[in-house]
Amino acid sequence: MCSIKKRYYHGYKITCVTDGKYINLLYISTAKKHDLTILKxxxxxxxxRLKGETVIGDKGYVSxxxxxxxxxxxxxxxxxxxKNMIKSDEERGYHGFLSKLRKKIETLFSVVDNLGLRFIxxxxxxxxxxxxxxxxLAFNFYRLRSDGN
Structure with missing residues (x-):
């Protein structure tokens, strides 16, 4: 609560599934929920919606x-x-491979973050x-339009 204006602030979390270009699936929940709890x-x-697909989650989804x-x-x-879970060189190489795949996704989330969704x-x-x-939705339309050029 902001004591000066007697207003309350609530935190929300956006959980997205993306293919690296578009946001395909979206869940909105309270910020205090753990990432994995939301998916469960x-x-x-x-x-x-994702039957037959491979989904790469970040560190919050380890289970x-x-x-x-x-x-x-x-x-x-x-x-x-x-980092403390990676034991062998083989795992380190695999982790590096996944990191390269996720870089595209993290870049997309960075662009989404610039839409001003952090403080609404x-x-x-x-x-x-x-x-x-x-x-x-505007973000997806923008990406769709960019692909057409």
């Missing part, structure tokens, strides 16, 4: 149990390991969701 809650939708569960549902889910003023949750969705 949306598991049915997540697996239905062997979750990866195995996804594999049974025909989604290959790979999470970047934290909204009166209601619905207003917040509308602003986020419209911004990301």
């Amino acid at each position: 809650e949306k598991e049915e939708d997540f697996t239905e 062997k149990e979750f990866s195995e569960k996804m594999k049974k549902k025909d989604v290959i889910f790979v999470a970047m390991k934290r 003023r909204a009166v209601s949750r619905r207003g917040l969701a509308v602003k986020i969705i419209l911004s990301l």
